[in-house]
Amino acid sequence: MRPDRTPLTLLLIGAAILAVGPFAPQWTLFLLTVALAKGLVVLGLMMLLRCGLVSFGQALYYCLGAYAAGMLGRLYEVSGVFTLMLAGMATSAFVAFVLGFLLARYRSIFFGLLSLAISMILYGLLVKTEALGSSDGFNVLPSTLFGWRPADEWVRYSVLAVAAGVAVIAALAVHRYLGTPLGRLAPAIKDNEIRVEYMGASARQAVHVKYVIAAALAGLGGALAATTVGHIDPEMAYWTTSGEFIFITILAGTGSVIAPFLGALIFGIIQTVAFDISPNTWQMVLGASLLAVIVFLPRGLWSLFRRRKAA
Amino acid sequence: MAAILDAAGLNKNFGAVTAANDINAAIERDSVVGLIGTNGAGKTTFINMITGYLKPDRGRIHYEGRDITRLAPRDITRLGICRSFQIPQLYASLTAYENMMIGIGVVLRNAGRGGFFSRGEPLVPGYEQPAAAVADGLLQRFGLAEYRDKNAQVLPGGVRKLLDIALTMVARPKILLLDEPTSGVSAEEKFAIMEMIMKAVRAEGITVLFVEHDMEVVSRFAERVLAFYDGRIIADGSPEQALNDPEVKRYVVGGELHRLDEEKARPRA
Ligand SMILES: Nc1ncnc2c1ncn2[C@@H]1O[C@H](COP(=O)(O)OP(=O)(O)OP(=O)(O)O)[C@@H](O)[C@H]1O
Ligand SMILES: [Mg+2]
Numbered sequence: 115m116r117p118d119r120t121p122l123t124l125l126l127i128g129a130a131i132l133a134v135g136p137f138a139p140q141w142t143l144f145l146l147t148v149a150l151a152k153g154l155v156v157l158g159l160m161m162l163l164r165c166g167l168v169s170f171g172q173a174l175y176y177c178l179g180a181y182a183a184g185m186l187g188r189l190y191e192v193s194g195v196f197t198l199m200l201a202g203m204a205t206s207a208f209v210a211f212v213l214g215f216l217l218a219r220y221r222s223i224f225f226g227l228l229s230l231a232i233s234m235i236l237y238g239l240l241v242k243t244e245a246l247g248s249s250d251g252f253n254v255l256p257s258t259l260f261g262w263r264p265a266d267e268w269v270r271y272s273v274l275a276v277a278a279g280v281a282v283i284a285a286l287a288v289h290r291y292l293g294t295p296l297g298r299l300a301p302a303i304k305d306n307e308i309r310v311e312y313m314g315a316s317a318r319q320a321v322h323v324k325y326v327i328a329a330a331l332a333g334l335g336g337a338l339a340a341t342t343v344g345h346i347d348p349e350m351a352y353w354t355t356s357g358e359f360i361f362i363t364i365l366a367g368t369g370s371v372i373a374p375f376l377g378a379l380i381f382g383i384i385q386t387v388a389f390d391i392s393p394n395t396w397q398m399v400l401g402a403s404l405l406a407v408i409v410f411l412p413r414g415l416w417s418l419f420r421r422r423k424a425a
Numbered sequence: 426m427a428a429i430l431d432a433a434g435l436n437k438n439f440g441a442v443t444a445a446n447d448i449n450a451a452i453e454r455d456s457v458v459g460l461i462g463t464n465g466a467g468k469t470t471f472i473n474m475i476t477g478y479l480k481p482d483r484g485r486i487h488y489e490g491r492d493i494t495r496l497a498p499r500d501i502t503r504l505g506i507c508r509s510f511q512i513p514q515l516y517a518s519l520t521a522y523e524n525m526m527i528g529i530g531v532v533l534r535n536a537g538r539g540g541f542f543s544r545g546e547p548l549v550p551g552y553e554q555p556a557a558a559v560a561d562g563l564l565q566r567f568g569l570a571e572y573r574d575k576n577a578q579v580l581p582g583g584v585r586k587l588l589d590i591a592l593t594m595v596a597r598p599k600i601l602l603l604d605e606p607t608s609g610v611s612a613e614e615k616f617a618i619m620e621m622i623m624k625a626v627r628a629e630g631i632t633v634l635f636v637e638h639d640m641e642v643v644s645r646f647a648e649r650v651l652a653f654y655d656g657r658i659i660a661d662g663s664p665e666q667a668l669n670d671p672e673v674k675r676y677v678v679g680g681e682l683h684r685l686d687e688e689k690a691r692p693r694a
Pocket of ligand 2: 470
């Protein structure tokens with residue numbers, strides 16, 4: 115058996131971000147933090163995709179996490195970054211736990227469209243809710259680290275440091291989970307649910323658990339995005355946001371828990387660069403790059419790191 | 426001797442088709458029972474009802490004195506009743522070894538071993554060995570070692586059948602229901618395959634029910650025969666008694682000979 119290098123790689127990447135951060139330009143810190151937030155959402159989507167499930171509505175949990183964090187600040191003036199993230203995670207996980215009883219019964223296109231429909235309900239509700247700024251949303255209070263507020267020029271770095279720490283811990287946890295018997299059931303569920311049942315496991319229960327974990331990760335990502343960007347609006351639940359997450363999932367591939375973060379970063383870079391070069395047709399560039407990945411790297415960008423094994 | 430499995434008055438209709446018509450059978454612990462009958466006689470339906478895939482319209486199934494009629498397949502599996510399938514049910518995109526590891530993973534999980542917080546390599550209950558050793562051991566026992574790293578979807582038909590049976594063994598069943606274990610295998614190979622399966626399975630003292638169309642195989646391996654016809658059991662006894670029963674001769678054995686003739690008459694591709 116090959117030694118498992120993922121944990122060490124994750125820790126090294128985390129350390130590298132912390133070490134290089136202070137010397138990097140502010141806009142790269144922002145880009146990286148947003149990529150980490152989106153990477154958390156994609157990490158959850160990757161778990162579902164391994165079971166053969168595509169959620170077209172993961173923005174629901176991203177948005178819920180963001181609003182939970184934002185409202186804690188707005189209503190109770192809570193600004194502790196870890197409290198906000200916990201709130202985002204817990205809110206999304208709870209909603210997913212309840213909805214999971216319904217969704218875990220469905221597969222393929224039904225699962226996808228049902229999740230899309232539910233996310234659009236949230237979008238519709240938020241747009242109609244004036245107390246939460248309707249379609250404009252509202253600004254999120256600057257967050258604090260255990261009551262401490264860093265100096266202005268260090269804000270971006272502090273948020274990035276927190277995001278990197280949280281992302282590494284989440285990725286390590288998911289990596290470990292995927293190695294447990296329940297985690298390893300994913301490709302089996304994709305292949306043959308009858309056999310899963312006849313081995314003494316419940317495919318529906320396994321899907322439900324993964325759905326809740328994926329939602330918790332999306333809620334965490336949403337809360338992180340809210341503190342990073344400083345503003346939230348219903349667009350976070352809109353289907354195009356969900357589409358973006360699926361885009362990154364396909365771009366990244368399901369090969370490793372590191373892939374989602376790499377995919378999100380490359381997505382961010384392509385988006386920024388393409389927008390700079392041609393503000394009117396940047397979507398075309400994104401589309402073309404996804405097309406290229408699907409044609410040349412059907413297992414996603416991560417397969418670039420797997421060449422040696424295949425050879 | 427007390428019955429380990431007791432099916433009483435099972436009925437199952439599919440629209441106008443009666444697939445099970447007042448099925449009564451008590452299976453003794455540690456016995457080997459052959460299920461025979463022509464196509465559509467209700468053999469698979471019987472297995473499907475025992476293992477919870479189909480719920481009978483009427484009747485009760487008891488296992489070790491416990492009513493299991495309404496339990497789900499996974500709960501019945503956990504109690505120790507496992508099955509193989511007429512059409513093998515495998516994880517097509519995974520290798521033979523990975524197929525075994527998935528099954529062993531479920532067994533570990535159901536035993537509360539190998540969870541998120543557990544440390545070290547868990548031992549598979551019953552085997553008290555690490556998962557990899559159990560997987561390789563079972564592949565070996567079923568003559569599948571050479572196919573270990575091949576994807577299930579590219580395996581030949583007979584090998585898929587064996588893997589399907591090997592998969593049922595990870596949970597250390599007390600009763601094993603095998604649906605046509607030797608179908609898709611040439612007549613010459615049938616005996617060798619059955620010999621291997623029986624050796625692997627009987628060493629564990631497992632009660633076996635197997636569906637088989639070849640009467641020579643049945644009389645060689647079964648201690649008792651249940652003959653199905655049109656959803657009913659028309660004979661139940663030793664292979665000698667059952668295979669010489671006039672009704673069985675007319676409806677089942679005759680039918681099988683007929684079937685063999687048809688197969689011979691069919692041009693080989
Ligand atoms: N799910 C189902 N829906 C409708 N009819 C069914 C179903 N399962 C079985 N049947 C019917 O019930 C009858 C018994 O089928 P069963 O599969 O039990 O036969 P069998 O003895 O296993 O035959 P074979 O030797 O061909 O496998 C057949 O007429 C079959 O068409
Ligand atoms: Mg059958």
